[in-house]
Amino acid sequence: MARERRREAERRRRPSPLAEGAPPTSRSSSPAAAPQPVADRCSPGSLGVGSHVEGEGERRRHGGVAGYGQILGRKTRSGSCACFLRPPPPLAHHTPNPAALVSAYAKSRLLLDALHLFDETPRRDIYLYFSLLAAVSRSASLELALPVLRRMLSADALRPDHFVIASVASVSARLRSLRLGRQLHEHFVVSPYSGDDVVKSSLVDMYCKCGFPDDARKVFDSMGAKNSVVWTALVSGYASNGRGEEALQLFRSMPGRNLFAWTALISGLVKTGESVGAVELFVEMRRDDIRIDDAFVLSIVIGGAGQAVACDILSAREVFEGITFRAVISWTTMVVGEAQHGRAEEALALYDRMVLAGAKPNKVTFVGLIYACSHAGLVQKGRQLFESMKNEYGITPGLQHYTCYLDLLSRSGHLLEAEELMTTMPYEPDEATWGALLSACKKYKDAEMCIRIADKLLELRPKDSSTYILLSNVYAVNGKWDSVAKVRKCTIGLEIRKEPVYSWIEAGREFRLFHAGEVPLDVREEIMGFLEEMVLEMRKRGYVPDTSSVMHDLEESEKEHHLFLHSERLAVAFGLIKSPPGSVIRVVKNLRVC
Structure with missing residues (x-):
C-alpha cells in the first residue's frame, strides 16, 4: 500500500507528456517547466461532459483491473460508457486498452474524460493518438486536435500508418491548418507509405481547402491512379480559390466527368463571382443531358444557375421539372430562385404545387415566398403567407421573415404599419x-x-x-x-466618404469597369456617339427622361446630362457595341443605393 502511495505521489509531480517540446513518453525533471495538459485547454461545459457517479460501483462489482477490462470491452462495443468514471490513477496506468476507452468516451460525448485519460496514460501508442484524434474530430472543439497532432508528428517512436496519415490530413483540412498539413506532408514523404495514393488524395483535399491549389496540383501530378474524387477535389479547389480558367481546363481534361464534378465547378465559380463562366457551364451540362436525381446536388445546381443570371432561372426550372423525386430542399431552392428573379407568380404557383405534392414547406420556403410578394406588391398574399406559416405549419417567424414582411409593407406604402x-x-x-x-x-x-x-x-x-x-x-x-x-x-x-458607384461588364472576352460620369478615353468617342444616337431614336418614340432620381439642385438639362452618364448606362452601351447581335448582356453594380 505504501508503495502505491509513493507511486501516486510521483505521478502527481510528473508533468503532462502532451506539452509542447516534450516527447510523448518523456519525464521532465523540472516541475516549473510543466506543460499544460490537453484536458486543461477546454471547459467541461463546452464539451458536454456528463456525470458518472455510477462508475465507481461498476468497478467494484467487476473486481478491479481485470474485471474492468472485460466490462470496458462490452461497453465500448455497445457505445455505452456513460456510467464510467475516469479510471483512478493506479488503474489509468494499467487500463488494458486505453485507446478503446477513449473511443468509448467519445461515443458517449465525454471528450473531457477522454482527454484526462490521454494525459494520464504514460505510454501512448499510435492507436491511442488516433482514437483521441477521431474523438476530437467528431466534436465541436476541433481546435483541440492541433496540440495532439503536433505531439504525434514530433514523436520519433511513433510510426503512423497510411490510414492514420490520411485521417490526420482530413483533420488538417477541416482545421484549415496549412502549417500542420505541410508538417504532415513532410512526414509522409519519408515514410514507408510515400507512394500511397489514398494519402495523396487526402493531401490534395487539404491543400485545396487551405487555399493552395498549386501545391495540391503537385501532389495530384505525382499520383498513379486518380479517381473521380481527387479530380473533383482539385477542380473545386481551383474554382473556389478564384482560379476559374485553370479549374475549367482541368475539368475539360477529366476522364468520366460525373455530376459531382459539374456541381463542384459550378458552385465554385458562383461563389467567386464568375457568373458568366458558371452560366456557360450550366448550359453545357444541360446539353450533355446530365441526369440529376440527388436532391442536395440539385439544390446546388439550381442555386448556382439562379444566382448566376436571371435568364438561366429557366434552365434551372427545366432541371427541376426533369427530376422524378423532389425533396423539400429541391422545392424550396426553386421557390427561392424564382422569387429572387422577380418571378413572383411562378414562385407562388410552385408553392401551391409543393403543398399539393405533400411536401411540407420550411422556414426558408416562406422567406422566399414573402420576398416574392414584396417585390410584386402582393400585400394581401404576403399577409396570408405570414399568418399561415404560424397557424398552419407551426413555424415561428424569425428576424428574416419579419424583415421581408416589413419590406413588403414599406414598398407598398404602409409605412406607419x-x-x-x-x-x-x-x-x-x-x-x-x-x-x-x-x-x-x-x-x-x-x-x-x-x-x-x-x-x-x-x-x-x-x-x-x-x-x-x-x-x-x-x-x-x-x-x-x-x-x-x-x-x-x-x-x-465626420470625414464620411461616399463609396464610389461603379458597374462592370464582360463583353467580347473583355472586362470593363465604368464609374458614374466617367468614360474611358480609349472608348469615349465610340460610347458617346452610340448613346447620342440611341437617345435621339428613343425621343422619336416618345421617351422622356425621368430626372426625379437626380438628387442635385440643377437645371433640367444638367439633370438629363447627369442621367446620360450613369454607370449602368455606360456599361450597357459598351455591351451593345462589343457583343454580337442576340447575345445576353450582363451588368453588375456594386451598390443598390447611389
Whole structure:
C-alpha cells in the first residue's frame, strides 16, 4: 500500500507528456517547466461532459483491473460508457486498452474524460493518438486536435500508418491548418507509405481547402491512379480559390466527368463571382443531358444557375421539372430562385404545387415566398403567407421573415404599419430592416418619418455613408435643398466618404469597369456617339427622361446630362457595341443605393 502511495505521489509531480517540446513518453525533471495538459485547454461545459457517479460501483462489482477490462470491452462495443468514471490513477496506468476507452468516451460525448485519460496514460501508442484524434474530430472543439497532432508528428517512436496519415490530413483540412498539413506532408514523404495514393488524395483535399491549389496540383501530378474524387477535389479547389480558367481546363481534361464534378465547378465559380463562366457551364451540362436525381446536388445546381443570371432561372426550372423525386430542399431552392428573379407568380404557383405534392414547406420556403410578394406588391398574399406559416405549419417567424414582411409593407406604402410592427416584433430590428423602411420613406416622400428612422439607423452604424445618402435624397425629393446641404456638410465634418458607384461588364472576352460620369478615353468617342444616337431614336418614340432620381439642385438639362452618364448606362452601351447581335448582356453594380 505504501508503495502505491509513493507511486501516486510521483505521478502527481510528473508533468503532462502532451506539452509542447516534450516527447510523448518523456519525464521532465523540472516541475516549473510543466506543460499544460490537453484536458486543461477546454471547459467541461463546452464539451458536454456528463456525470458518472455510477462508475465507481461498476468497478467494484467487476473486481478491479481485470474485471474492468472485460466490462470496458462490452461497453465500448455497445457505445455505452456513460456510467464510467475516469479510471483512478493506479488503474489509468494499467487500463488494458486505453485507446478503446477513449473511443468509448467519445461515443458517449465525454471528450473531457477522454482527454484526462490521454494525459494520464504514460505510454501512448499510435492507436491511442488516433482514437483521441477521431474523438476530437467528431466534436465541436476541433481546435483541440492541433496540440495532439503536433505531439504525434514530433514523436520519433511513433510510426503512423497510411490510414492514420490520411485521417490526420482530413483533420488538417477541416482545421484549415496549412502549417500542420505541410508538417504532415513532410512526414509522409519519408515514410514507408510515400507512394500511397489514398494519402495523396487526402493531401490534395487539404491543400485545396487551405487555399493552395498549386501545391495540391503537385501532389495530384505525382499520383498513379486518380479517381473521380481527387479530380473533383482539385477542380473545386481551383474554382473556389478564384482560379476559374485553370479549374475549367482541368475539368475539360477529366476522364468520366460525373455530376459531382459539374456541381463542384459550378458552385465554385458562383461563389467567386464568375457568373458568366458558371452560366456557360450550366448550359453545357444541360446539353450533355446530365441526369440529376440527388436532391442536395440539385439544390446546388439550381442555386448556382439562379444566382448566376436571371435568364438561366429557366434552365434551372427545366432541371427541376426533369427530376422524378423532389425533396423539400429541391422545392424550396426553386421557390427561392424564382422569387429572387422577380418571378413572383411562378414562385407562388410552385408553392401551391409543393403543398399539393405533400411536401411540407420550411422556414426558408416562406422567406422566399414573402420576398416574392414584396417585390410584386402582393400585400394581401404576403399577409396570408405570414399568418399561415404560424397557424398552419407551426413555424415561428424569425428576424428574416419579419424583415421581408416589413419590406413588403414599406414598398407598398404602409409605412406607419411597418414602423409599428418594428417596435412590437419579438426581435431587435437590424440594419437591413431599418434600411428597408428608410428607402421606402424616400419613395413615398415622407421626410418626417425618414428623420426618425435615420436616427435609429445612425445609432447602429454612425459612420455609414448610405444612411446619409438616403436622408439627403429624401430631402432632395421634397425640395429641401438647405437640409440637403446640411447633411452633406455633416458628412464632411465626420470625414464620411461616399463609396464610389461603379458597374462592370464582360463583353467580347473583355472586362470593363465604368464609374458614374466617367468614360474611358480609349472608348469615349465610340460610347458617346452610340448613346447620342440611341437617345435621339428613343425621343422619336416618345421617351422622356425621368430626372426625379437626380438628387442635385440643377437645371433640367444638367439633370438629363447627369442621367446620360450613369454607370449602368455606360456599361450597357459598351455591351451593345462589343457583343454580337442576340447575345445576353450582363451588368453588375456594386451598390443598390447611389
